[in-house]
Amino acid sequence: MSSMLPDVEKNQQQDVVAQQTRDAARARVGDVRQQLAFLCHDLRTFTGNPAAAQRLNTSVYPHFIGPPYLSEEEAQFALSSNVSTLRGAGTAQPDGGSGAVEDESKTLMQFLEEGLTSLMAARRNKDNEEKGGGRDFVLCTSHDLAPLLQEACGFTKQQFETRAFKDAYKGWEKGLRKANRKGKRIS
DSSP states (O other): OTTHHHHHHHHHHHHHHHHHHHHHHHHHHHHHHHHHHHHHHHHHHGGGOHHHHHHHHTOOSGGGOSTTTSOHHHHHHHHHSBHHHHHOTTOOOOTTOOOOHHHHTSBHHHHHHHHHHHHHHHHHHHHHHHHOSOOOOOOOIIIIIHHHHHHHHTOOGGGGGSHHHHHHHHHHHHHHHHHHHTTOOOO
16 A cells, blocks of 8 residues: 555656646746737837837838747747637637637648738739739738737737736836846847
8 A cells, every 4th residue: 555655646746747837838828928919019009109110110020920029939939839829718709800710720820821811812802803903912010910910819909908908018118118228129
């Protein structure tokens, strides 16, 4: 009987370690989601927010997913994560979001690329039907990329209006300004 106790204790320790690992992964996804929410907010509001416009104009990362919003490591994690992971358990789909099951297994990068490609194809088709084609299309961050990112992460429009989000966003901006003043340029 006493020989079974070490096995039971070992199993309990393994369970604790496994739970801590799951908790750490959830926390990482939560942190990345928060930063992606800040990016989404900047994409939606940059015309009236000079600081957001400056952050976006200096970004050299695909779809702006990198500093100052995410570290390069976090950006890689986000872009390679499945949409289902970024949406998290129990998140509502944004207004108009399809939330299709086939989208759940796509990585964020695949989701964004396919969504933007679809938008461009639809615009070209519409232009060809209406005017005979030949028009060059430019993607708009606030009307094209922001809604796709919002859908990919399962953010609702109301989420950006909460006091908690606004306070977190202001704190994040303050932290960026402070880091930039100290020469630890983030953006």
